[in-house]
Amino acid sequence: MVRASRLRAPVLALLLPILAGADESVPVAIQAELLTKVAAYDRNLPKRAGDRVITLILTKAHSTESERTAAAMQNALAAKTTVAGLPHLVERAELSDPASLAGICKAKHVAILYLTPGFEDAEVAAIAAALDGVDVLTVSAVARYLSKGLVLGLDVVSGRPKLHFSIGRSRRQGIAMSATVLALMEVHE
């Protein structure tokens, strides 16, 4: 025990500068399954997506955690060739600034925006603010991001996947989720 006590302080001091703040989350393969299935219950998806569903995976520069999750998610989503009967394309982008991100979402008709871990809370809030009023389903598996203004959160509670849904934000971003699927989610205002 003495050994552990002696070690803890220097280990903590060494590691603090690189603390990244990622949460435990749903395995990526299950995230991809859930995301594509849930998105299909958005009645506005066909109108928003047009002739194909584009999922944009947003990464943070210089974040290994973000890069690692993005690569795994891209591979998992790539196997989902259709969403709601529409062809499914998966793209990746690194966040430059929230305003240009909103522009990209509008210009490319991005239907789903997936935020990887690694962002600061303030960055997520800025992204959410920029996307307020933009028709896009914003989603992340980092539970605390939901409270910063995302529409859909993928979480694990009690050893099972759990969906969080922000109903107020969804209205402002043109998401009309089926009532049946809403009943399976924890709905927040």
Place this chain on the structure above:
Amino acid sequence: MIRPRLLPLAMLLLAGAAAASEPASPAVSEAASPAASDEGSDVESLLAEPVVSTASMAAESASTAPATSTSISADDLRRYGIRSLDEALNFLSMGVVVENTFSSSEIGARGVLLNRDYGNHVLLLIDGHAINEPWDGTAYFERGAAVPFELIDHIEVVLGPGSVLYGSNAMLGVVNVVTKRAKDYLGEHLVLESELFTSIRGAAGLGREFTLLGRPATLLAQVEYYDSRGPAFTYGPQNYGLDSVTGQPKQFGPDLPANGIWGGTSSRNLYAQVPAGFARFTLGDFELTARAALFKRSNPFSWTSFDDPRSYEQDRWLSLDARYHFSLTKRSQMTLRAYGDFYSYEERDAITAAEDCLEGQTSGCIYRLLGRSRWGGLEVHTVTDWLQDGRLVTVLGGDARLRWAGSDGAYHDDLSFTNGKQNTSLRRTERALALYAEVTGRPADWLGINAGARLDADQGFGSRISPRLATTLTPWAGTALKGIYSEAFRAPTAFELSYSDPLGELAAPDLKPERVRSVEVSIEQRFGTHRLLLGLFKSWWYDMVQLVSLDAGELAAAQVAGQLDAGASAATQYRNRASIANDGLNLAFDGTQLAGRLRYGLTATLARAEQDAGDGSGASELPAAARVSGNARLSYDPGGGLPVIGLAARWVGRRKVADTDFTPRPDASANTELRVTLSGPVPFVPGLTYRASADWATAAHGPYAIGPLRAPSPPDYVAQELIPIRRFVASVGLQYDLQ
């Protein structure tokens, strides 16, 4: 006993069920328009699938994990009125049975239950932190687990050998109690709960999220105190007769007449006290966890006394665990972990009779055994997803540990502990190093392979390699076929290796680890929100440690060597002697309807376990180990603030009685326990919730002999007296959440 040749038939039946009920394949489902799809059932099915991490130290779907496991959710703990770990395992897990002895419970799995092992054949983890300690491998699976119950997020129960990643003790399986994250327990919480007229538990906890040093931080903490007293039971009378030292009728307590009788109404010696505290602080990916607990309980069925509250057992723990998780590369995650634990045990037996004390202690004595252990170490653990798509994942880890264990046993003349006569003392300091590696490959969508091994190099017993090979086939949607080969061991404890008593026990420094090998196959079929599982298993246990009586030659040699007093007339020693053959099947079915409002489930285990004690007597049924066990549950949440009703049942078949010398060994009758629970919000009081349960057991007695008479002597003692079962228990609880 169901033999493996039934497997093809079972698979055929399941395949038929699957074909009849399976929704369209994922490809077809995705191509369909949302309006045409089966509204929400595909999402509900995904949400019903447990995510587990114990089997391979990485989060994954339970159906593809390389083990047979159960995940018990916090919601189910509440719905079914579960108040302790043993209740959770008995009512909600598959294949595990915990027998209540009113002192420390006995845990078994899939037909194997090893009595008086203090839980050391099952590895207990709290958030992955091993609780089994090195002095005697002790872990408790009832109130003594001392985990504040409201903090439990879920409990993962992995059946079968699990040393491949966890090392010693994981012979019957691994129970991992996973606590909540602070975000799921935000605010302040007060809990008051009582089993009416016998126990009370109060708890206060909190969960916080905040920012510290510019990073997200959380704090989760709870303290609680549990106290139970009673109920009173009437025992005996058992007419023991004369004290062999004084020649007078034996006396079983200072307040009892010296008439040789054990029994009467016991009102003072059935109690337990469990104060416990748990706290976890996280800062970014750094986490620090502390747990402190005490478990004191009476020893109501002592051979030597009756209704004497001075006889008890007590355990104390202090555990610290610091971890840092981070992404090492774009493909690898790493966890660094430092941990340290303190543990102490005390057994105190108040003895009135001279024959149970040392020479010269004619007016009684106090026997006191103290056990202590401390251990600490560093663990490094990496998970690498080489192709970044889950098709080739490796887990590599190493754990370096330093541990110390010691104990002292002495007979004291009285409670003041004067004139203590030490009869045993041990001290051991040892180093241990473990390296483990695991590869999970998915070469095709329908095939998963998991292979791993762990090397434990230990000053206590040498080295041991524990392999596991598992394959998972998913031939069609919703089906998982598993085949698993695994091995595990239990290191001999410091107590077994070094405990000696010149009056009657030799140390056993050459003791080897106990070993188990297991093969199992299972088929799991999911159809919508329903799951059906059938598993077959067979295991072989070797070098099981037993306390063996020395023969005359061995006794004389030990006396010549000075290991035993010249006056010792008998002695024992721990030896690797017994073996066990075990096989059987597990069956499970569970499901939900109405968006999770209606839930139900059923498990059944049929098993056979026969032990060869290695003394030439041949194979015999393991005492107290049920061949048939299972549970069933049904709950409905009507919503709208109305009470959630939960019905749960568990059953065990007849078991051979343990701790008796009656021949043939008598049976304890089968037992079914039924529980009904109502829970929900208290009207008009925001934040206040209630839970009320009533239990009823069909059997009056359990499978353990009690009292000093364990054989048909005197001749009028014709039936072994057995431990009583509380047949009716009612409990109520309130929880106030301020958020």
